[in-house]
Amino acid sequence: MNLLIKGGRVIDPANKIDKVMDLLIEKGKISRMAGSIRSENCRVIDAAGLIVVPGLIDMHTHLREPGREDEETILSGSEAAVKGGFTSICAMPNTSPAVDKEAVVKLILSKAEQAGLVNVYPIGAITKGREGRELAEIGELKRAGVVALSDDGNPVENSRIMRRALEYSRMFDLPIIAHCEDKNFSAGGMINEGRISTVLGLKGIPCFSEENMVARDVSLAKLTGSRIHIAHISSAGSVRIIKQAKKDGINVTAEATPHHFSLSDENLRLFDTNYKVNPPLRTGQDIDAIKKALADGTIDAIATDHAPHSEEEKDVEFDYAPFGMTGLETALGLAIKELVEKRILTVSRLVEKMSLNPARILRLDKGRLDPGSDGDLTIIDLNKEWTVKKEDFKSKSKNSPFIGEKLKGIAAMTICRGKVVYEK
Amino acid sequence: MVKWNRKDLLGLEGLSPAEIKLVLDTAESFKEISTRQIKKVPALRGRTIATLFFEPSTRTRASFELAAKRLSADTVSISSSTSSVVKGETLKDTARNIEAMKIDIIIIRHKCAGAAEMLARAVSSGVINAGDGSHEHPTQGLLDLFTIREKKKKIKGLKVAIIGDILHSRVARSNIWGLKKLGAEIVICGPATLMPPEIEKMGVRVVYDLRKAVKQADVINVLRIQKERQDAGFFPSLREYSREFGINKEVLKDAGKDLLIMHPGPINRGVEISPDVADGQYSVILDQVTNGLAVRMAVLYLLLGETKVKL
Ligand SMILES: [Zn+2]
Ligand SMILES: [Zn+2]
Numbered sequence: 250m251n252l253l254i255k256g257g258r259v260i261d262p263a264n265k266i267d268k269v270m271d272l273l274i275e276k277g278k279i280s281r282m283a284g285s286i287r288s289e290n291c292r293v294i295d296a297a298g299l300i301v302v303p304g305l306i307d308m309h310t311h312l313r314e315p316g317r318e319d320e321e322t323i324l325s326g327s328e329a330a331v332k333g334g335f336t337s338i339c340a341m342p343n344t345s346p347a348v349d350k351e352a353v354v355k356l357i358l359s360k361a362e363q364a365g366l367v368n369v370y371p372i373g374a375i376t377k378g379r380e381g382r383e384l385a386e387i388g389e390l391k392r393a394g395v396v397a398l399s400d401d402g403n404p405v406e407n408s409r410i411m412r413r414a415l416e417y418s419r420m421f422d423l424p425i426i427a428h429c430e431d432k433n434f435s436a437g438g439m440i441n442e443g444r445i446s447t448v449l450g451l452k453g454i455p456c457f458s459e460e461n462m463v464a465r466d467v468s469l470a471k472l473t474g475s476r477i478h479i480a481h482i483s484s485a486g487s488v489r490i491i492k493q494a495k496k497d498g499i500n501v502t503a504e505a506t507p508h509h510f511s512l513s514d515e516n517l518r519l520f521d522t523n524y525k526v527n528p529p530l531r532t533g534q535d536i537d538a539i540k541k542a543l544a545d546g547t548i549d550a551i552a553t554d555h556a557p558h559s560e561e562e563k564d565v566e567f568d569y570a571p572f573g574m575t576g577l578e579t580a581l582g583l584a585i586k587e588l589v590e591k592r593i594l595t596v597s598r599l600v601e602k603m604s605l606n607p608a609r610i611l612r613l614d615k616g617r618l619d620p621g622s623d624g625d626l627t628i629i630d631l632n633k634e635w636t637v638k639k640e641d642f643k644s645k646s647k648n649s650p651f652i653g654e655k656l657k658g659i660a661a662m663t664i665c666r667g668k669v670v671y672e673k
Numbered sequence: 674m675v676k677w678n679r680k681d682l683l684g685l686e687g688l689s690p691a692e693i694k695l696v697l698d699t700a701e702s703f704k705e706i707s708t709r710q711i712k713k714v715p716a717l718r719g720r721t722i723a724t725l726f727f728e729p730s731t732r733t734r735a736s737f738e739l740a741a742k743r744l745s746a747d748t749v750s751i752s753s754s755t756s757s758v759v760k761g762e763t764l765k766d767t768a769r770n771i772e773a774m775k776i777d778i779i780i781i782r783h784k785c786a787g788a789a790e791m792l793a794r795a796v797s798s799g800v801i802n803a804g805d806g807s808h809e810h811p812t813q814g815l816l817d818l819f820t821i822r823e824k825k826k827k828i829k830g831l832k833v834a835i836i837g838d839i840l841h842s843r844v845a846r847s848n849i850w851g852l853k854k855l856g857a858e859i860v861i862c863g864p865a866t867l868m869p870p871e872i873e874k875m876g877v878r879v880v881y882d883l884r885k886a887v888k889q890a891d892v893i894n895v896l897r898i899q900k901e902r903q904d905a906g907f908f909p910s911l912r913e914y915s916r917e918f919g920i921n922k923e924v925l926k927d928a929g930k931d932l933l934i935m936h937p938g939p940i941n942r943g944v945e946i947s948p949d950v951a952d953g954q955y956s957v958i959l960d961q962v963t964n965g966l967a968v969r970m971a972v973l974y975l976l977l978g979e980t981k982v983k984l
Binding site for chain 2: 442443444446447448449450451452453455519520561564565566567568569
């Protein structure tokens with residue numbers, strides 16, 4: 250069925266549009282945008298008072314399938330995504346088996362198709378088994394449909410292999426998404442190294458662990474002339490390195506997660522394992538630096554690093570709990586609360602970070618509302634106040650430290666390829 | 674007069690100075706019981722106290738068990754080898770099972786920081802932290818405070834030096850919180866590799882020269898050095914450690930005659946402390962052990978509370 254979205258504030262940063270108008274989707278594609286559109290045979294959606302934007306894209310999602318279907322499946326992850334306002338998600342390859350073969354890519358794509366809710370873009374492993382030793386068959390992965398390469402969860406520790414990965418991937422125009430962590434520094438660490446780790450007696454992960462690898466990776470990007478995307482920036486030092494690298498003309502982009510700009514290590518006071526993430530939550534100064542970097546463009550994208558974990562796995566001693574928090578369903582609310590409400594970003598800039606820029610980095614034909622483009626839209630209610638509730642999560646895992654938190658702003662409707670896939 | 678309103682004793686960080694003083698004052702009255710011929714009072718008769726030790730420590734456990742017995746409580750001890758943790762049961766399951774046995778207080782020792790906190794949230798029984806990783810060891814902190822107060826008649830204004838592996842030491846953290854709250858001045862000293870980052874923000878002064886650290890100290894608390902730290906590369910050798918940071922006669926040559934030397938035990942004689950100092954005139958190491966019993970009796974008594982104990 251065709252959709253006519255009436256009277257919404259349409260924001261499309263790619264085309265510098267920000268005005269109230271109607272938008273018509275026919276046969277899954279955006280066909281017209283105008284002050285007032287009349288059309289027969291379509292579902293009319295009243296978007297008065299709401300914001301209509303290109304569908305949000307999460308370039309960093311862990312879907313856990315194949316391997317840990319008890320924590321998340323491609324279906325449950327898709328449901329969580331559309332509830333969070335995402336029309337596209339990129340599936341990180343640290344599944345079991347890892348996404349280092351055509352067959353795994355195909356499996357993900359076919360499960361995503363069956364789920365039929367969002368566009369799922371697999372990310373392939375850089376190295377076989379994500380072990381950092383030999384390059385994966387990147388050509389095969391590309392043909393199977395991956396949009397980027399990453400060993401996420403692991404850094405590629407060996408600089409020579411990282412160099413080869415950057416050089417080799419360039420032939421396929423695939424960006425390398427770097428999980429920057431120097432494991433010699435982070436080994437055994439659980440939270441940010443600093444005052445809080447000292448008081449709690451938990452082994453710390455110094456910012457240096459990340460910054461050392463960010464510095465190496467931008468140097469390698471310079472050496473090879475290849476593209477690199479730095480995942481989940483957590484520290485002010487990393488921001489400085491990226492800012493300088495961009496100034497030097499190095500082809501580097503970066504993302505930050507909602508939890509890294511909303512929470513600090515102070516939140517770990519009660520040893521709540523839902524706050525245990527990698528890279529760890531840093532300090533207030535790091536939060537300020539990340540916010541500033543989002544505003545000045547040093548950080549290009551907001552990505553969730555959605556990392557679902559079962560309650561049994563998280564409900565153990567802090568040392569034994571896995572890293573990661575669920576993120577798809579709270580990302581938009583947190584971004585609005587922390588960035589839009591606090592006037593760090595306008596709504597249009599936010600859409601850039603959550604849709605247009607991820608599409609650009611990954612060369613996806615998404616993130617903009619050009620006539621003829623896919624009907625991927627998110628309708629946002631900026632003023633809706635809501636409380637994060639455990640029972641409302643669509644994700645199979647509820648490992649969110651934001652449960653009980655009041656947020657402002659939520660996806661009212663998610664439309665993917667012209668189909669309403671979620672409505673509140 | 675302050676009242677004890679807490680279910681648990683997890684650390685000294687969260688206690689007020691008045692609460693700490695309450696424990697110390699209560700311990701004073703309990704110390705006398707141990708000097709009687711019949712070392713037992715009926716205060717906690719009918720109460721059950723479980724010790725749940727995931728890390729071996731005969732001394733701390735014995736001290737807690739004896740404290741419970743002197744208050745006429747029943748005790749049961751569950752060690753990690755006899756508990757089902759090895760069979761994959763979680764800490765919470767273990768705790769709930771213990772709770773199903775209607776136990777009033779669980780005393781936990783665990784190698785993970787935060788384990789006591791986690792347990793306290795999971796059960797309605799009282800929880801006493803008997804050491805959680807490198808986090809806190811509150812009864813050790815309290816018995817150190819008690820010993821200092823007993824010998825010096827005050828804590829405010831005293832200069833206390835804590836020497837050794839501060840990074841991994843829960844004793845150091847509990848000592849720092851307790852001493853700061855009661856107004857002592859703290860200097861810490863040890864290899865820079867064993868100094869936690871931003872420790873100054875806990876209100877202490879860091880000194881790397883042992884002689885400077887102990888100069889004019891009223892109390893020196895010597896921490897145990899674990900030999901494994903050498904293997905992990907924190908310092909080059911035990912020999913070098915003991916030359917740089919070992920407490921011996923020579924280091925103490927200018928000490929005042931009422932200096933106190935403390936050590937949480939067990940001692941590595943000849944490493945962090947020389948035998949003649951450990952057994953010498955300044956040492957109050959055995960007083961610490963005696964006082965530990967009184968402090969633990971006080972803590973058990975306060976947690977189960979005057980109001981909570983009905984005869
Ligand atoms: Zn990562
Ligand atoms: Zn990730």
